[in-house]
Amino acid sequence: MPKTLHLTLTHHWWEEIAAGRKTSEYRRFTEGWRKRLNRIQVGDLAVFHRGYTDRIITRQIENIRIIVGLDLPNEVYDFFGKPNEDKFFEIQFNKE
DSSP states (O other), rough: OOOOEEEEEEEEHHHHHTTTTTOOOEEOOOOOHHHHHOOOTOOOOEEEEEESOOOOOOOOOEEEEEEGGGGOOOOHHHHTTTOOEEEEEEEOOOOO
């Protein structure tokens, strides 16, 4: 049985996923996220919550990898405050 990873997003990022323009979500490489993502595997589900509303999108996780800030897409890089060498989890998921 697949596990479920719940992720709360701002309206902007949720709309990008809904429109199919965003197929990866990023989280800082922290102890808390390491623990949460350690139990998640390829094929498990990511449930994206639009803020704290009841609107959700469910996608299947295709890959989880560690990247550095310089590898973040431009808009995400700016969102995180130009983190350069910081590490991040990249959670890749399918479009539908």
